[in-house]
Amino acid sequence: MPELGVLPPRYWRNVRYYYRLEGTRCKTCGRIYYPPRIRCVCGSSDMENISLLLSPKFVLECHTTLHSVPVEFEKFKPLGFGLVRAYLPDGQSIRIIAPLTDFLSRDEYEDASGRELEPTFRVVMRDRTYGLVCYGTKFRIRHSRV
Amino acid sequence: MSQRVFVKAVAVKQAGRHYSKSAADLAGEVLLEAAMKAGNVDLDYVVVSSTFVELSERQAAFCSYLCEYLSLEDVPCLRVEAGDAGLAALGVAYRLVDAGFRNVAVVGVEKLADFTTTMLNKVLSCLCNSTFESYYGVVPTVQAAFMTRLYMERFGYRYDDIAMWSVRMHEHAAENPYAFMRRKLTLQDILSSEVVAEPIRLFDVAPPADGAACVILSRDPSPDFRIGVDHVSQVSHNVSLNLRDDLTRLYTVEKGRDLVEHYKPTLFEVSDKYSILGILTLEALGLAPRGQAPKLLRDGCFTYGDKRCVNLSGGLKCLGYTGGASGLYLFAMLVLELLGERPFDRAGAHDVGLVVDMGCVDRTALMVVLRRFS
Numbered sequence: 315m316p317e318l319g320v321l322p323p324r325y326w327r328n329v330r331y332y333y334r335l336e337g338t339r340c341k342t343c344g345r346i347y348y349p350p351r352i353r354c355v356c357g358s359s360d361m362e363n364i365s366l367l368l369s370p371k372f373v374l375e376c377h378t379t380l381h382s383v384p385v386e387f388e389k390f391k392p393l394g395f396g397l398v399r400a401y402l403p404d405g406q407s408i409r410i411i412a413p414l415t416d417f418l419s420r421d422e423y424e425d426a427s428g429r430e431l432e433p434t435f436r437v438v439m440r441d442r443t444y445g446l447v448c449y450g451t452k453f454r455i456r457h458s459r460v
Numbered sequence: 461m462s463q464r465v466f467v468k469a470v471a472v473k474q475a476g477r478h479y480s481k482s483a484a485d486l487a488g489e490v491l492l493e494a495a496m497k498a499g500n501v502d503l504d505y506v507v508v509s510s511t512f513v514e515l516s517e518r519q520a521a522f523c524s525y526l527c528e529y530l531s532l533e534d535v536p537c538l539r540v541e542a543g544d545a546g547l548a549a550l551g552v553a554y555r556l557v558d559a560g561f562r563n564v565a566v567v568g569v570e571k572l573a574d575f576t577t578t579m580l581n582k583v584l585s586c587l588c589n590s591t592f593e594s595y596y597g598v599v600p601t602v603q604a605a606f607m608t609r610l611y612m613e614r615f616g617y618r619y620d621d622i623a624m625w626s627v628r629m630h631e632h633a634a635e636n637p638y639a640f641m642r643r644k645l646t647l648q649d650i651l652s653s654e655v656v657a658e659p660i661r662l663f664d665v666a667p668p669a670d671g672a673a674c675v676i677l678s679r680d681p682s683p684d685f686r687i688g689v690d691h692v693s694q695v696s697h698n699v700s701l702n703l704r705d706d707l708t709r710l711y712t713v714e715k716g717r718d719l720v721e722h723y724k725p726t727l728f729e730v731s732d733k734y735s736i737l738g739i740l741t742l743e744a745l746g747l748a749p750r751g752q753a754p755k756l757l758r759d760g761c762f763t764y765g766d767k768r769c770v771n772l773s774g775g776l777k778c779l780g781y782t783g784g785a786s787g788l789y790l791f792a793m794l795v796l797e798l799l800g801e802r803p804f805d806r807a808g809a810h811d812v813g814l815v816v817d818m819g820c821v822d823r824t825a826l827m828v829v830l831r832r833f834s
């Protein structure tokens with residue numbers, strides 16, 4: 315419930331998802347999942363954790379800016395979200411819904427689809443009940459370095 | 461008459477900002493009204509649908525406290541929840557009647573106007589995955605925004621074309637006394653409304669509201685309510701949107717195409733929490749070819765005078781979004797349309813209709829076929 319705030323054990327339990335974007339890979343057929351699953355559509359339960367954060371390449375496929383946000387995000391509005399494709403080292407790719415940050419000029423943002431992104435570690439929100447600062451992985455447009 | 465389950469009565473409270481009424485007040489009001497219309501039958505079961513009642517009323521076991529409020533002291537009751545697909549409760553009621561219970565009331569209720577906008581956004585975000593989506597602030601509107609943008613890109617539409625859905629819904633609702641939003645809107649009104657999540661604007665979103673609706677299903681056909689339930693089914697697609705190959709398809713609703721071919725409904729009431737979901741539903745059911753729904757809407761299809769009418773009520777866009785009660789509003793509107801009540805009598809006589817209710821964004825769909833008998 316909204317006013318109950320973030321439960322610390324739940325936060326710590328989920329840190330691997332928030333910080334490392336952990337999904338799962340089926341050791342039998344190789345399918346990857348994010349959100350993770352403990353059983354694959356192939357029927358196997360032999361799954362291993364994988365960190366999507368280690369993907370060498372992320373590409374923005376579609377994005378939006380949310381102007382009317384949930385209560386704990388008021389200070390951060392507007393919020394950018396993207397459908398981001400992560401290219402894994404093994405050659406597979408998977409699409410995720412991820413927060414975007416460091417918006418550039420509006421024009422640059424408008425035609426950002428297809429741009430390469432990079433993950434960055436950021437504050438997601440501050441819990442209103444216990445004051446717990448919650449972090450997570452956001453994405454920004456990657457600029458080639460000279 | 462092959463049906464075994466009949467609609468005995470429906471009652472609807474116009475959705476809105478009912479600050480002076482609790483969830484129990486609203487639900488109680490429609491339940492008593494429906495029971496009276498049904499001839500004050502004894503109820504054998506009460507099935508409640510509400511997606512957010514724990515959040516709005518801080519109340520578990522709401523069904524039991526509601527029944528106490530109505531002095532239904534010994535009536536068994538439960539709540540059914542499948543996201544905001546309120547007709548999941550109707551599906552359970554249908555099975556109960558089919559299994560031998562004589563009269564079963566389904567009551568949908570929601571209190572969304574009590575929340576401030578940002579609190580409400582938090583509540584609605586509960587429909588998304590709490591760890592992987594809503595943790596970051598994702599709400600269903602974000603998912604619908606992706607779908608809208610991808611649909612526009614893929615089929616070469618501009619935002620004006622998507623807005624046609626909303627224009628049509630407001631045309632229909634202008635005459636519907638049960639609608640929450642009854643003002644006719646021009647395309648210009650929609651184009652100048654605020655952006656909620658690009659490209660979605662305020663008028664693409666069914667307005668959250670307080671509301672309640674009740675349906676009484678029975679083994680006995682009613683002489684006044686000559687409506688039977690031909691079919692109830694649920695289709696789910698328990699797959700996150702990011703993992704889907706095609707975000708311009710409704711994986712759940714497209715299973716309803718077989719129902720359209722088999723039962724040949726001519727009236728439709730479908731969930732349109734966002735304009736894009738209404739548009740995609742037309743295509744998923746096969747009423748419009750892929751990528752053609754906005755064009756057909758612009759050409760004047762699916763309204764009075766067409767052989768197949770969709771959302772003559774104004775849809776959730778104008779009835780209001782009442783969470784777990786929404787589907788029951790659509791159901792009740794279809795009943796009134798089949799009965800030819802004003803203003804729906806303008807559509808002429810129709811015998812078969814289909815209701816499509818949706819839980820979350822395309823995670824589950826409830827489909828109900830209703831038939832008028834003579």
Ligand SMILES: [Zn+2]
Nearest residue numbers: 340343354356
């Ligand atoms: Zn597998």
